[in-house]
Amino acid sequence: MRILRVHLALAMCVVGVGCRHVEGSPIVTAYHRAGGGDIDRSTVAGIGSFLSSHDQLRTELTPLCEKRRATAPGDWSTTDEGKVCDANAQANFFGKNAVKSDGKAF
Numbered sequence: 001m002r003i004l005r006v007h008l009a010l011a012m013c014v015v016g017v018g019c020r021h022v023e024g025s026p027i028v029t030a031y032h033r034a035g036g037g038d039i040d041r042s043t044v045a046g047i048g049s050f051l052s053s054h055d056q057l058r059t060e061l062t063p064l065c066e067k068r069r070a071t072a073p074g075d076w077s078t079t080d081e082g083k084v085c086d087a088n089a090q091a092n093f094f095g096k097n098a099v100k101s102d103g104k105a106f
Contacts, residue, residue, distance in 0.1 A: 047087035
């Protein structure tokens with residue numbers, strides 16, 4: 001029984017090492033508040049798809065991500081925060097711009 005507990009504890013440690021979370025991040029908090037879902041189970045493309053339909057959230061995240069990216073470590077893109085910011089940058093690049101006509105014909 002004791003060996004089983006040791007193996008179970010060891011397995012939980014190994015599983016926990018694979019995930020890297022940024023605690024208290026305003027970027028991740030804003031994403032969750034908007035209903036973005038579980039970042040661990042999402043791909044950057046999936047997060048980007050969500051962000052492309054949430055213009056206000058993208059506008060809120062862009063300055064936060066730019067500020068954080070300037071001081072981020074090299075492995076930052078593997079964190080929850082990094083995934084959201086990478087997806088935000090892609091959504092901003094490929095996102096739809098609201099082009100309004102001035103009403104004048106060519």
